[in-house]
Amino acid sequence: MSAWIERVWYGGSRWKFLLWPLSWLYLLIVAIRKAVFVMTKSTAEADATSLRPPVIVVGNLTVGGAGKTPLVVALVEYFQRRGLKPGVISRGYGGESESYPVLVERHPDPKVTGDEPALIHMRTGCPVVVAPRRAEALQKLLDVYDCDVVISDDGLQHLALPRDMEIVVVDAQRGWGNGLCLPAGPLREPVRRVQSVDLVVSNGLHAQVGADYMMQLRPVRWKKVSGGEEKSTSYFAGRTAHAVAAIGNPGRFFATLADLDIASIQHAFPDHYSYARKDIEFNDNLPVLMTEKDAVKCKSFNLENAWYLEVGAELNSAFYERIDARLNELRSHKKHG
Structure with a gap:
């Protein structure tokens, strides 16, 4: 953006x-x-819901x-x-x-x-x-x-x-x-x-x-982009690293790195950016840190010192209870409908 x-x-x-x-x-x-869609929507489409x-x-x-x-x-x-x-x-x-x-x-x-x-x-x-x-x-x-x-x-x-x-x-x-x-x-x-x-x-x-x-996104672990190694979230604490992010709000990722006590050299790219290897080669020995969404596009580069942060979405049990209640309601409706 x-x-x-x-x-x-x-x-x-x-x-x-x-x-x-x-x-x-x-x-x-x-x-x-929306008006055109409503007028042209067929009864058969509605019946297929069940x-x-x-x-x-x-x-x-x-x-x-x-x-x-x-x-x-x-x-x-x-x-x-x-x-x-x-x-x-x-x-x-x-x-x-x-x-x-x-x-x-x-x-x-x-x-x-x-x-x-x-x-x-x-x-x-x-x-x-x-x-x-x-x-x-x-x-x-x-x-x-x-x-x-x-x-x-x-x-x-x-x-x-x-x-x-x-x-x-x-x-x-x-x-x-x-x-x-x-x-x-x-x-x-x-x-x-x-x-x-x-x-x-x-x-x-x-x-x-x-x-x-x-919903709170919690860091889980660092994983090597090329596969294999895993490190704790504190592994890069107190160090400087290149941080690359091609997501809707790169600032959120950079802020997470700051929370993990990592001094990041920030490289923001447009959301869904298609990386080339040269985009993330910085000709120094610093690690390159990225999001999991970035890592799936960089995996084939076989980078030596590139890592992505795996995060988990935390929501309280009431959220999932609400989901279950809605699904049960749908099943009951279909069963008796």
Whole structure:
């Protein structure tokens, strides 16, 4: 995200007033699109709901990362611990394939699948299917795999995707920005959209907005990008390192390194950036530290001293109880419907 856009969306720049008319045009297009979809939606599509497993959409209202993928991973791992068979669908931002849908295989190529689907599959081992049209990804997932529950990594605004539960994730540091829709602000939809979703989860403890639950990303361990070695989170404490991040909010990662007492030389790249080896060769002996999302794209470089920070999303038990209650409600409805 450019520094200028950052100032307009999150820093109070007066440029937002000049862009405001374009935001109204954007809202008009969104409203027309929704109206056309509702008018053309068939009864057969609605009837098919009873024939598939529950679909949980984890999305956000703002452009850029808010913490959706860590929450998707946490949900997948929770369902796996309960003995269920979750599957994940995704748009696959940053990837490009000659044909879709794409099944994310054991050794995925992030250039084809996108970085986040590759991360989710490598971290959890669960089935992941990628397609620009998420409804097609859902159908492929259900055709190939036996899933009890499906999680969509993003897709809140993908109208054709059927869903039974919507979870919005918001970055506690950034909130809703200036509260305006694109391009004057970071919102894909007006803030009032949260009134129609099932849950709002704040990524961080100091949310600027109301949220039902808080999620905290906790460092777990350092892992070597090329595989094999693991180190404790304190391993680089008191040292200087290069820090690279191609995520929606690189500052969050850099702040985490500071919390771990690491002096970082910061290298921020655009979200979903496709790395070349030269991007992370700094011609010195300092370690290179990155996020797990970056690591899936750098693994093939066989870097000698590059490490990624594995993090875990912590949510209280009430969050998962709410998820279970909703799934039980859906099962009961289908059983007696």
